[in-house]
Amino acid sequence: MEHSEIIIGGDTAGIEWRLPVFRFKGSDAKAPSVYIQAALHANELPGTALAHFLLEMLRKAEADGAILGDITVVPQANPIGLAQSHFGEMQGRFELGSRTNFNRDFPLVALAERETLLENLDRRSAADRLKRTLLHAALGADLVIDLHCDDESLQYAYIDDAFWPEAADLAAALDMQAVFLSDGESSAFEEAVGHAFKHQGGDKLKTVPGRLAVTVELRGRRDVYPDMAKADAAGLWQFLAGRGVVSDPAYRAKDYAGPAIPLDNIEMVRAPEPGTVLFHRDIGDTVKAGDLLATLITRPGEPDGTLAVKAGHDGLIATRTSARYARRGEDLMKIACHEATRKDRKPGTLED
Template identity: 70%
Template structure:
């Protein structure tokens, strides 16, 4: 295993961040190359724990000569965000300086322009330099996994339709209960990778066989436990073995049996008024149209001081907020449904 680091100098004197990179050299130049990162949202740590245990296994595999394809791992992809706490609470999703989401505004370029990402880096602020260097590394691979988590959620993933159903092996290997099929048209990291591949040729590609760029949501922010992380690392190992990146003849991956849902079919349950939230249903529940989901206490102690929220259509509750006070229009749940969402929503990512 080769360990290196990228040093990102700060935008004020005396500050720099170090980004460790772990590389495992494969023995077969024809095998797929994979890039895996975690904690781009710095407070989302299940992926960091997963990669810690995966690296243990990869070190053993390297000693046994079982690594066939090049593997690059970045266990904590956002040292800038990791350094940003507010009143003792790690933030990590939004840069406190620029107020931008660390997983938005990645450059959208064609693959042939990859080198331009790191040309003249000093003219960019630190967060932009971080994003450009992460994207540059990822575009040197065939398979790209960006490990995140939700608030409270099932194991699921955002997968561009250009990679589906080929990517069902990843969903199966990680025991995902749901997949959200996206159109790949945002500036999030995984979609910026897909964009570069789609526009590699003069005509936009709609299918990308042999490639994969995906955001994996490893349950919720509090789901950071050794047994879970080891199980997820084993799942990722099965995926790597199935794709021929590591050698393991004992591995088999069952077909994906979860639910694959287009983003247009995700019902975002939002709070119409502020108040204390009482949930009646939880993640993993299958609900019917009209089922009671939550009650919001909008005027405590007064008659009629509550609002009930009902399921707009049948579906699977994939995520739920851990907060028990909602501001007006806060997101409370995501429900994966068979039909298009009832509420109008702008295209692209579900949340900022």
């Protein structure tokens, strides 16, 4: 194993950021190569815990000669966000200087243009250098897995249509309860990788066999427990074994039995008015159109001071906010539905 650091110089004198990187050299040149990163949103830590236990497994596998493909693991990919603590809470999702989401505004380049990502880095901001460096590293692999989590959530993933259903093995290995089929039209990290994989020269490819770019949502932000992280690491190990990245005689393939839902079928349940949130339904619940999801206390103490929030479609509650006060228009839930929930959704991500 090679343990190194990526160093990102700060935008003011005397500051630099360091990212640990772990690399394992595979013994089979024909085996797929893998890049795994966690905590690009610095306050999303289930992936960091998973990576910690996965690295234990990989070190043992290396000693046993079981590493077939090259593996790169970046267990804490965003030291800039990790250091942004304000009023007692980490601000790991948005870069405070630019107010930009750390998982947006990645350059969209063709795979053959990979090296251009590192041109004139010294002229760019620290956040931009971080993004370009991570994307450059990822584009050197065949399989790219970006570990995130939601607020309160089931285990699910965003997977571009170009990688589905081949990626069903990852969904099965990690016991995902849903897959959201994305359109690959944003500048998020995973979709920037997918853009490069689909633009290898000539026309855009509709499918990319043997490649993968995926965002895995490892439940919610508070779901950071040793047994859970170990189980997730074992699941990711099973995926690596199935793809021939590691050797494991005990590997047994599993089928994915959950739903694969286009983003057009995701109902974003939002607060129509500001108020205190009283939830009636939880993640994992199956609901019918018209079911009561939450009550908003909009004018406390008044006889007509509440507002009912109901499901617009049948489906599975995949996520829920942990906040118990909602501003007008804020997201309360995502429901994975059996039919399209709207026809005017713009291509790209569901949230900023």
